[in-house]
Amino acid sequence: MIKHTCIAAAVLLVAQASYGQTNSDVAAEMKQLRDELRQLRLEMQALKSQQNAKAEPVPAAVVPASVSPAMVSAVAPPAAIQEAAPNAVSLFGYGELNMTRPRHNAADAVATARRGVLGFGYRFNDRTRFAAELEIENAVVSAGDQGEVAFEQLYVEHDIHEHLSAKMGLFLLPIGYMNETHEPTRYMGVHRNLVETAIIPTTWREMGLGLRGTSDNGLRWDAGVVTSFDLTKWPTDSAQTKESPLGAIHQEGQLAKAASLAYYGVLNYDGIPGFNIGGSLFQGGIAQKQTIPSPNASVTLAEVHTKWQVGAWDLAALAAQGRFRDVGAFNASANGLNNPVPDQFRGWYAQAAYRLWRQGDYSLVPFARYERVNTALSFSGLPVGLTPAVDPDTRVWTVGANFYLHPQVVLKFDTQRYLNNSAYDRLNLGLGFHY
């Protein structure tokens, strides 16, 4: 009946339109009417399918007597209430720029556009999507510069069912807090914390398959099979390995040796709003079936973390311990003698942040963090007398504030004091944003 009424109305309109008009005017209006009719037909089909799916038909628009059109007007024109279909393409990313000035050596002050990340995704359907993050570090990438371009992530994700999804490709491991959530607006301080840089090599990505399961009671688990580290990349110079043992031998999906795989498992509990506790275990072979003195070398990394947001407080703590196994023979070789692989490395931090002030989008959040890290705790396989002395734990206080211009834009200031080596003491300034 609706259809007949529409057609009749269209015919009437055509008749009226043709009176006193040129043929081209009439043709234009005919085209417009045809388009409108086509649109109406599509809409009626959608309405019909909607009605068929319901036991009762959707009532016509109802205007409650108490609602005044002054604020909320019912029976809006279709254009006004048209809902935009979700865009299949999404763009996102973040940037961080900072300046660091050593407290006792102003000549070494450095400012850099530390990271610019462009993320993009595409949704194939409601269950399958792709996401990527392309990162440029330190502004310029060329033969004569220290910049770097890298895919931080490049993966396809598929929802197997409501509470289980799978990731395939190059993705960030869900270990610790910062590895997956490292946008500058999401952490305190200008630089990423030391533990989740030196012990957990943020941003740590591997290629492989990962599963994530969630439950309504707040449990979230992750498990996966991924590429591992490559012991043959272990440098003879200790500068890099002291900074981050795993960071020195990561492969990052670049022609990664895949003869030795790794496995990880993660469990988190988020059932109490504002509270999180979790832990993870990563274990992988690192010899990659290469002809090296330690063909069965492996690494294990265990980590626990907790976060509690109560009132204006945001409290967090994390501890991680890594262990290299079967590296004695490698250490006894020429490479190992120059820079032996440690048996253990570990670190922990505790952090307290307090939202001191907030007005609209602005907020000021001072914080303090204490960290203790040691990237080489003990060694094995070395001849007597050649075992290097174990350095004391690096102990760092970081105190500063994040000033948010908007929840997605932050100005940062902090000072870092290295308790056992004041030469590293520094002041940091930063700007960060995400979108």
Next chain:
Amino acid sequence: MGMTSLMAESVFAAVFMDIEQAQKVLCPSADGFELMPLSWDDNQLATLAKLSDTRVPRHFNPKCWRAMAGGRAVGWVLSDRVAGKYDLIDYAAGFDAQGVAMGIEILAYRESHGAEIRQTGWRKQFVGKKGSAAMRFPDDIRNISGATLSCQHVTEGMQRLSAVVSLLTAGK
């Protein structure tokens, strides 16, 4: 009602729950739901922004149903869409006749990152809260670590819906 919106709904079907299921869960005492298309001009959007203390998206366009029981209005169900980290989140919220939030259900979530907002414990935080001022993030509605953007954006969405309901109940 805008028929185009129905088309959009049918194309992008709810992944976890459709709106009919959500209506029954959010307002179980109702025996029917009457659709109420809503619209507003720029000035009215500005008023909503002030009431909700959020930035109202230009195309803010929630769907609204009045929940009926025995011919009497017993509440409201509204559905809307907000951005998560990478993609959009569809959700619906129920309010009683006085504008008190009775619950929130996630209809569709299109990324695994931040999907923890579907957890009962997080969604329960909204229950019993009236007005957007009682739903501030992260003071009144706590965060889930690793799902901050989803938590924040859904909370802001709920503040907007709460502001709409406060206008509906006040008859302004």
